[in-house]
Amino acid sequence: MKIGIICYPTYGGSGVVATELGLALAERGHTVHFFSSARPFRLRSFRPDVYFHEVPVVHYALFEHTPYTLTLSSTLYETVQMYGIDVIHAHYAIPHAAAAYMAREMGGGKPPIVTTLHGTDITLVGSHPAYAPVVKFTIDQSERVTAVSRYLAEATRELIGVTRDIRVIPNFVDTEVYQRGLCTLDRKVFAPEGEPIIAHVSNMRPVKRLGDLMTAFIKLRRRIKAKMLLVGDGPERARAEMQAQRGGVLDDVLFLGNQVEIHEILSVADVYCLPSETESFGLSALEAMACEVPVVATRVGGLPEVVSDGECGYLVECGHTEELAQRLWELCANPELRMRMGKAARARALELFPRDKVVSQYESVYRELIKG
Numbered sequence: 001m002k003i004g005i006i007c008y009p010t011y012g013g014s015g016v017v018a019t020e021l022g023l024a025l026a027e028r029g030h031t032v033h034f035f036s037s038a039r040p041f042r043l044r045s046f047r048p049d050v051y052f053h054e055v056p057v058v059h060y061a062l063f064e065h066t067p068y069t070l071t072l073s074s075t076l077y078e079t080v081q082m083y084g085i086d087v088i089h090a091h092y093a094i095p096h097a098a099a100a101y102m103a104r105e106m107g108g109g110k111p112p113i114v115t116t117l118h119g120t121d122i123t124l125v126g127s128h129p130a131y132a133p134v135v136k137f138t139i140d141q142s143e144r145v146t147a148v149s150r151y152l153a154e155a156t157r158e159l160i161g162v163t164r165d166i167r168v169i170p171n172f173v174d175t176e177v178y179q180r181g182l183c184t185l186d187r188k189v190f191a192p193e194g195e196p197i198i199a200h201v202s203n204m205r206p207v208k209r210l211g212d213l214m215t216a217f218i219k220l221r222r223r224i225k226a227k228m229l230l231v232g233d234g235p236e237r238a239r240a241e242m243q244a245q246r247g248g249v250l251d252d253v254l255f256l257g258n259q260v261e262i263h264e265i266l267s268v269a270d271v272y273c274l275p276s277e278t279e280s281f282g283l284s285a286l287e288a289m290a291c292e293v294p295v296v297a298t299r300v301g302g303l304p305e306v307v308s309d310g311e312c313g314y315l316v317e318c319g320h321t322e323e324l325a326q327r328l329w330e331l332c333a334n335p336e337l338r339m340r341m342g343k344a345a346r347a348r349a350l351e352l353f354p355r356d357k358v359v360s361q362y363e364s365v366y367r368e369l370i371k372g
């Protein structure tokens, strides 16, 4: 099959899932065309069956904001005509589903569209009255719609009033890459005295609640020596750095910025923490689980579908920093417990979210459409 994948190029779960899916499809013999404003960061090496189409951003004095949706629609349409793409897969509804719709209509109703909802395209941005009508319309107009968790499928019905069928296809992890045994990093670089290491990976937006993470870490440090690795960058980083400094823990918190080899960092971690306000899935938690790292996360959104409470980590109430600190302490202070939970976490990742099983589900969605 020839599959067109639209995604965001930057650090973020939807771009990661889209890129890893495309690469896995290419490995299975399909031809994949990626569409994005820049090369997706996980699309590193060359493959003859993987194309990347950079969507132009055309400025003009009259435009206060460049109409990216239009250039994406044109790029999609042209590429479909030229390469005979069989199906367009839009990752993240805004504005990708709208551009796919426009390209399909320009092409006389072809090719069919699969839209995958990732989370904030519904929960934070998509349900805003300024976007909701077009998000609902383009979801309704897609031939198939998938969501990364049961929670997100339900939220799409509740928040936007979508009534059509939404298939749940969870995110996945490549357990061959994300595994502890392959790590080449020396954990002493981060924790010279053998301190337990807590890791967090995010785009550091308010929804990730870095303030809660830092408050909990400051509380934890009063009880035990520990280090924290923060991977990623974003608007809340500076505030978190200040909080760490004021709390007297800056020496124990390492802000590593955006990183590509996340599995290396996760593999030296002892606990993963994701205290988000909302999280449709929590891909980074799954990646940590695959590396045998138990997770302490909030009981929100799709996280309970990923992290089983008391088995591969703990779920806590959002905003309860005392409970968060307590659970972090339990794992930091007890190597036997975190090892047992880490093993259970990897077993769950292998059982429920392995790459091949999930990629096959997407493949069968495409096949249904192409046959149809």
Ligand code: GMT
Residues within 6 Å of the ligand: 011, 012, 013, 014, 015, 017, 092, 117, 118, 119, 120, 148, 171, 203, 207, 278, 279, 280, 281, 282, 283, 284
């Ligand atoms: O908000 C983010 O963290 C980025 C966003 C994205 O566009 O990648 O993440 C969403 O999609 C991921 C991949 O499906 C999910 O794992 C994240 O849980 C989801 N984020 C939220 O729901 C906040």
